[in-house]
Amino acid sequence: MPHIEIDGQSIEVAAGTTIMEAAESLGIYIPFFCYHPKLSVAANCRMCLVDVEKAPKPLPACATPVADGMKIATASRKAKMAQQGVLEFLLINHPLDCPICDQGGECPLQDITMGFANPHSHYQEEKRVVEDKDIGPLITTEMTRCIQCTRCVRFGQEIGGIKELGATGRGEHMAIGTYVAKAVQSELSGNMIDLCPVGALTSKPFRYKARSWELKHTPGVCPHCSTGCNTDVQSLGKEVLRVLPRHNEAVNEQWICDKGRYAYTGLNAPDRVTKPLLRQKDGEWAEVSWAEALEATLAGLDKMLARHGADKLAGLISAQSSNEELFLFQGLLRGLGSPHLDHRLRQQDFRADAAMPRYPALSMTLEELEREPLIVLCHAFTRHQQPLTNHRLHKAVLNGGKVVSIDSIHQDFNFPVTQLVAEAGADGHLYQQLAEHFAHLHEAPQRDPLAVLAQELAAADNPLILIGSALLHHPQAADLLAQVESIAELSGGRIGWLAEEANSAGAWLSGCVPHRGPGGHPVDAAGLPADAYWEAGMQGFILFGVEPGVDSMRGAEAVQRLANAEFVLSISHFAQEARQYADVILPMAAFAEGAGSYVNNEGRLQSFRAAVKLPGEARPGWKILRVLGDSLKLPDFQYNELSEVSAAWQHAVGDYGMDIPPFQAFPPLHATQALPAGPLLRLGDWPIYQGDPLVRRAAPLHNPLRARMHPQQAHLSGIQGEVVEVSTAAGKVTLALELDTHIPLGCIWVPLGYSETAVLGAAYTPCSVVMAALPERQPESLRAS
């Protein structure tokens, strides 16, 4: 191990360590711009030049590996001269517009200039002006400020996995930009803003909202997927103005995805509720006091219970809710005598419920994921569902691992993935065939990709099989799960679960499933699962943070049944959907407004605090539940502080561990019906920015709604235009069509999560598609919908 000396301090470091890393470990600061510990070393800014004894020229600390006996001076005259010189070059073409620059106050160039610059610039020639580029609604560019460090470009290539940004031109004309001003489409694009050491890339939604030093920082946990990225929620007064990643190597390193970064923009959606709302006799809504609303709630519940009994009361809760809320919610429903509560609005087939693990656990840490040699994704498009878990898979591939995806459609991964795609609706068949190949492992070399996968799985030491949320959305989910389990057994592999939502794990652990209570203990009498409520003629509903109209498979039907129920209480942040069916709407704290804890996909318990004050009369969800329970005279609702609820949760849930068996004993399954045949199969799932009430309202993230179909299928179906009418047994809708070879023949992809498509009902159902005439409304508005 080389022994070196930096500024007189001795240190022994591993061979291959750079001067920069060695200095960092000694706490010695060397100024830099292009260097970033998570990116490849470019050594182009030359800011980090240091003085190395016996070297004739100053050397870049970021790129120079140490050698035994090296003596380095980071602040000698020679080093200082070099650094000052570089800084002056950086500044000659940099506009000195700090007062109007959004980076002001958090700008390495500004800071380093204060610390290192020679105060007098000698540059008196004309400054360069660089044309700006519109790269979409998320990032503002001010390219004249760019110092060509290429961090953003390297981020795109090495982390984002899609090369959309590049440096074009050469010499002084070198400029960063997307090709033909194409919007940056990486779901990780916002990280480039954090990486940009100057104000060339800044957040568009944050533009001119505040100066960085005015912002209050509150540690948060992202509520948008099960990775549980740590965030720094930045606010001014009552308003969340920015969400940035908070460094946690074990979880999100130093990244967050655009969903986590920009979803906060939905907080001020026009239908945000800040006062209790009560439906009047005439059907109109009125803002009322909390007392009035609670009174109406109690009365409504009483009446409903008296007329229909607790067996007709059901509860639906979002898995974005905190452990504390989930825990109180199940206590409320069960306390009222109803066993019917669930958080799994999107699931259709619950036959495997008994076999489900205690909670959907990855069964390893995110960091460990990076070192897996063979990973099979079962209906898991991680890139959009868990972007930063996906980044670990990307790293596994960079480390020489292999990722295989089995799915209903081709997915657009941002790193090399071998994809096995089912023929229209034949997902079960695909898994079954894979299992069958294990019986023929030793036959001559195979070219069938399934046979190859079987061989690889058999040869691999303990391969990892990850179950994604789309598998659970499938109408034959239980069969698929049973098949996956047998594949894992045949290959001697492990199963891990990719939980769907930020607190899916917490929802299971807290007992928000009909068949298990807190801690995953079976309940005496299991209730019905979510999807059954619509047919079971439920008369009372307690909804917590959910919009069944877009969050369940059969959205239109859900809305209709809710509207016909006797009493519906919606505890929610937003009112638009609830106004269609609720009797009372209680305004609840949204993201960043409340405190609580989540269990992420690894099983990591992470808590968060409120960053901003509650708007209007909104109340934290847990408090609303507590007041309800208390008013209903239920036992165990006498909490004063959140910490008491947390402690009760801990006590009830017990020690759940991060490494749990992936399945309990699999019950015998009754055969499901084969998928009904039709001219075409309607596929669909929740798109990345459509998955929860907040992100659906984040305007900058909006993607246009489009159906997708293979061009060849469009041809076969006689479709030439860009607009189609899709009909299922449940209803029909006119949509813009995009031709896309990712969709298998015999199918059309129509996303869920939009109120427009809710009329079509569940995915994996037969449908017919015809060309639609352009509606009278101009087609543009259709596209933008």
Add this chain to the structure above:
Amino acid sequence: MLSEKSLEAIAFERSKYPPEESRSALLAALRIAQEEQGYLRDELITYVANLLDLPPIQAFEVATFYTMYDLKPVGRHKFCVCGSVSCFLNGSDRIIRHLSERLGIGLGETTEDGLFTLQEVECLGACKDAPMLQLGDRYYENLTPESLDALIAELQGGSTDVR
């Protein structure tokens, strides 16, 4: 977008490199595309990138880095007059003046009939035969106003021997 012949030429270039290094054929593929179509439109650059399975931005980076790619239309005959030091010491400025006056265009411009473009370029590696210019495949060396006049006359006469 490209002729069979050009596609073959690109395939041949690809064959020079290990199969996983198709990117190595990018510079050649852009050149071949330009030779066929005169200059590199955005769509053509994208097309070439797709041909080699590369993100278009990579092709765009390359197309904007090297000087031999034309991103805008140029005349049928492009005079690239070397203005670097050895040619300068031997009167390259005078050569440019002469061409500019004869053709009625400034540097970087193209005659209205689309026949000629005039450019000043950096050293072309023929310094001992200064002043010189490149026109299509050829170098024209030890230039004088007279030799330039003769060349222009030949080109205006429709000689095809020059490209």
Add this chain to the structure above:
Amino acid sequence: MYVNGVTLKNRGVPDSHRLSVYAGTGGYEALRKVLQEPMAPEQIIAEMKKSALRGRGGAGFPTGLKWSFMPKGVSGTKYLLCNADEGEPGTCKDRDIMRYEPHRLIEGMIIGAYAMGATAGYIFIRGEFIEPINIVEDALAEAYAAGYLGKKILGTDFSFDLYVYRGAGAYICGEETALMEALEGKKGQPRFKPPFPASYGLYGRPTTINNVETFASVPDIITKGGEWFLNLGKPNNGGTKIFSVTGQVQKPGNYEVPMGLPFRDLLEMAGGLRPGRQLKAVIPGGTSTAMIAGEVMMDVTMDYDSISKAGSALGAGSVIVMDDSVCMVRTVERIARFYMHESCGQCTPCREGMGWLWRVMHRLENGQGREDDLQLLLDVGSRIEGRTICALADGGVAPVVSSIKLFREEYEYHIEHKRCMISMGEH
């Protein structure tokens, strides 16, 4: 005086680029000797070291030593590259080797590949050199047909494939790692070293790169011995060297002469100055090397050590002669423009500094000079030098700084009188 042609020996012989002509004058004898005698790779490298051949691409690194850096016993492909990007103002020798002696280059590369265990090679020729490209392509085809290239060369187990790669217009691609980037289909931006090409070169594989003239010197070193080559020149400066003499001489051209020839003699070979002119200054090795005052130059001999003692470098042997009709400010402004135009743009000091130098030079030349401009130019130069990834930036500083040092009054005259001291007239 032009006695010992090595690399341009056959220039002037009709069809010298054809295999038949080359073979008729002993061509590919060296390759036969190496493969059939056979000569062990170590023996070849020892002979190269003995010859004191130094890289002709500009840096003058001993070739035998460089060849010995190639790792032995590694699996996978090793590459051999030829740098034929020739783009530095004043340099025009490789073009002639390729036009007149392409087989000598090819033979040198095959021998090098054998000595270093390379199995594939590329000759990177600047894209504008279309005539040389065609000639080299034809010569490669001839060499393949004759069994000098391809599988099992001359019936031995040695195989080597060689291709032409065409550049697309960027001087920086002459820098060896930028050349590799370009060959990989990227922008030609130099790589930070270490790692050096011998361990991480083209496609990350061990790679050696030499200049055209360097390779073209190899066949004769093998047939006649390293000792013979060394004795053509001076100790530590073996062999002959092509000097491209350009600028204000009566017979500009490529002169291949023994190392150590007095500059005086070289000037005479090039026809001397134009009548009535005095020698003002000489750039001895291409524009990246510092200028030397005329009177000093007259006593210098043409070899690495002597020119370096005079405060400059032999570079690629590109001798640019300037007589007393030259306005130094105007000339240096032109040179500065080149470096601004050719900076790849990645290093801050080069990207920003080259343009700064040129802008100040441009002002000076246009009569807008300021009193402190000379100090400014020197300061900016000192802040660029030695602080970049590659040597282009240093090369761009050298002409500016050296000319100010030598011709300060001329610069001052420009600032004071807002015009040239020496009118170059309608140049």
